[in-house]
Every structure is written in structure tokens, then in C-alpha cells.
Amino acid sequence: xxxxxxxxxxxxxxxxxxxxxxxxxxxxxxxxxxxxxxxxxxxxxxxxxxxxxxxxxxxxxxxxxxxxxxxxxxxxxxxxxxxxxxxxxxxxxxxxxxxxxxxxxxxxxxxxxxxxxxxxxxxxxxxxxxxxxxxxxxxxxxxxxxxxxx
Numbered sequence: 001x002x003x004x005x006x007x008x009x010x011x012x013x014x015x016x017x018x019x020x021x022x023x024x025x026x027x028x029x030x031x032x033x034x035x036x037x038x039x040x041x042x043x044x045x046x047x048x049x050x051x052x053x054x055x056x057x058x059x060x061x062x063x064x065x066x067x068x069x070x071x072x073x074x075x076x077x078x079x080x081x082x083x084x085x086x087x088x089x090x091x092x093x094x095x096x097x098x099x100x101x102x103x104x105x106x107x108x109x110x111x112x113x114x115x116x117x118x119x120x121x122x123x124x125x126x127x128x129x130x131x132x133x134x135x136x137x138x139x140x141x142x143x144x145x146x147x148x149x150x
Contacts, residue, residue, distance in 0.1 A: 005036060005115075007107040009043045014130065016103055016122035022091070024117050025082035026057065029073045031065035036115050041107055048081065048102035048119055050092055055081040057104060057117060081117060094121055 012018075028036070035041065040063035048057050056078045064072050083091070094100050106118040125133075 003037070005039050005107070005109045007036075007039065007041050007043060009046075009103070009105050011044050012103045012105050012120065012122070014133065015125060016101070016120070017125055017129070018103075018105070018120040018122050019100065020121040021105065022083060022087055022119050022121075024055070024119055026115050026117050027080040027082065028062075028115060031068045031071070032062050032073050032079075033115055034068075035062050035065045036107065037109060037113070043104045043107050043117075046104050048104065050095065051078075053088065053092070055083060055088060055091065055102070057081055057119075060104065060107075081119070091121060 042061040043057075046057055046060040048055055050056075057080075058078055059076060060079055061076055062073070064075055091102060095102060100121050100123055103120050103122045104117055105120045107115065108118070109115055
């Protein structure tokens with residue numbers, strides 16, 4: 001059985017209002033997928049950008065593979081994302097016209113063992129929206145404590 005890997009970007013849901021989500025494949029080298037399967041990746045500081053009508057995940061950190069040799073990968077590099085042409089066109093149109101951004105939400109492996117990146121079309125939150133979400137989290141936590149006490 002393959003161990004499923006879920007690496008979340010918790011900061012994205014706090015900083016951005018997610019409008020749509022897509023699941024994209026990633027073009028990886030052999031040592032990169034081995035590091036991801038070990039859970040040694042981080043997507044909190046990463047973002048997505050279009051270059052020549054292709055979508056790339058930039059600043060995604062995948063730790064160098066411990067048992068790699070001189071052909072080991074760079075820990076921070078651009079990684080191409082694989083989406084359908086129709087999805088790429090709609091994303092490019094929304095980013096260019098509406099001023100939205102594309103943010104990685106979750107890096108995971110599917111049942112076949114392939115690495116996938118869940119990306120979200122997002123709009124940045126204002127500070128008062130962030131304060132509101134913090135307030136909601138606090139009240140939910142307090143209600144859960146009260147329920148647990150009874």
C-alpha cells in the first residue's frame with residue numbers, strides 16, 4: 001500500500017478568498033517525487049504564474065533527496081503544472097482581466113502514487129476580513145470547549 005501524502009498551505013485560506021479550485025499534475029524529476037513521498041515539501045511561500053501560456057509553480061520547496069547522487073534536484077525551482085487547455089485559458093483570462101491570483105492549496109499523492117497540486121483561483125483578503133475569520137475561529141473553539149465539558 002502506498003502512503004498518501006497531504007501537504008497543506010494553511011496560510012492560503014487565511015490570506016485569500018478561494019473562488020475556484022483545480023487539481024493539476026506536476027512535472028517532477030525522480031528524486032523530487034521520492035522526497036514528496038517522504039513528506040519533505042513545503043508550499044506555504046509558493047505561487048503560480050503563467051509563462052508562454054504554460055502554468056508554473058514558483059518557489060515551491062521540495063527538499064533534496066537524502067539518498068540522491070550528483071543528479072539530485074534543486075530544492076527551489078519552477079515546476080510546470082499540467083492542466084487541460086480549456087482550464088489554462090480560463091485561468092489566464094481571470095488572472096489577467098479580474099486581477100485574481102493562483103495559489104497552491106494542497107500537495108498530495110493520489111491512489112496511483114502520482115503527485116498532484118490543488119490550486120485555487122483566489123482574491124486577496126483585506127485585514128478586516130482576516131480579523132473576522134480569526135474571530136470565527138475563536139468562537140468555534142470556545143463552543144467546542146463548552147460542548148466537550150458537558
